[in-house]
Amino acid sequence: NSCATIQSALIGGSGQITTGTRAEAERLYTQLKYGALPVSLQVESSRTVSATLGQDSVNANLLAGVVGLVIVALFMILYYRLPGVLATIALLIYTAISFALYRLLPITLTLAGIAGFILSIGLAVDANVLIFARLKEELRRGKSLRSAVEAGFSEAWPAIRDSNASTLITSAILFVFGNSFGVSIIKGFALTLGLGIVVSMFTAIVVTRTLLRLIVPLRAAQNPWMFELEAAPGLERDREALA
Numbered sequence: 001n002s003c004a005t006i007q008s009a010l011i012g013g014s015g016q017i018t019t020g021t022r023a024e025a026e027r028l029y030t031q032l033k034y035g036a037l038p039v040s041l042q043v044e045s046s047r048t049v050s051a052t053l054g055q056d057s058v059n060a061n062l063l064a065g066v067v068g069l070v071i072v073a074l075f076m077i078l079y080y081r082l083p084g085v086l087a088t089i090a091l092l093i094y095t096a097i098s099f100a101l102y103r104l105l106p107i108t109l110t111l112a113g114i115a116g117f118i119l120s121i122g123l124a125v126d127a128n129v130l131i132f133a134r135l136k137e138e139l140r141r142g143k144s145l146r147s148a149v150e151a152g153f154s155e156a157w158p159a160i161r162d163s164n165a166s167t168l169i170t171s172a173i174l175f176v177f178g179n180s181f182g183v184s185i186i187k188g189f190a191l192t193l194g195l196g197i198v199v200s201m202f203t204a205i206v207v208t209r210t211l212l213r214l215i216v217p218l219r220a221a222q223n224p225w226m227f228e229l230e231a232a233p234g235l236e237r238d239r240e241a242l243a
Contacts, residue, residue: 065118069095072125080132082226086211087128094124094203101195113188120196123167127204130156135212135227142233145221149212153205160204164197171197 019025073091076084098117107113135152143151171194178186215221222239224232 062114065114065121068118068121072121076125076128079228081228082215082221083128083132083135083212086208086215087125087132089211090128090203090207091121091124093207094199095121097199097203098196101199102192107188107191107195110185110188112185113192116189116192117196120193120200123164123197124200124203126163127156127160127200128208130159131204131208136229139224139227139229139232139234144234144238146213146216146238148234149209149216153209157205160201164201167197168194 019028069091073084073088076087076091078084080087098120101107131152134155135148138148138151138155139145171190174186174190175194178190219239220226222235224230224235227235229235
């Protein structure tokens, strides 16, 4: 042990310590420089961990996205039947467009970014659910398939517009918040979610609507079972007209 004595004012960030022996002076010097243990620092290994996921994690999360996509597609087909099949086709187009945008921009798929994409899958069919619900209501009222398709889209559009607009505003706020305060993980989530909303609106309003218009002249589409209905007078009239 040593008992240091301040002999003069410490000016300029330096001072002098007086000891009895040179060995004691070297021991004090080592302790002051390297800490309590008189050993030097040796770096055994150095690793840098970034926010980007490893390839295995990315593959696992993409697999989760595919599973979620399949489950949503099965639900739409089993519950809405023919419109559900068309919605599944639109959903596949939505997925292809989304990944094309990710490669074009480009966007690094982090955990938050993949979470935003998977969430947008559910939101992508949200518009289709509203449209198909209105379509079934119009068919129950006795409208023809062509009129029911147009009425279903026009009646569901205000709800689709408002819900997607509110989500886009939230995504923009999250993106600005992450950009301003350095929370980069939020930016990836907000970006993929916002892009998913824009693409889902396109596929629901343009792709699904076009596919429904294409099946209107088909005789098989005039079967009420295709729309999960026991009877639909409008479809019966359409079938007789096609006959």
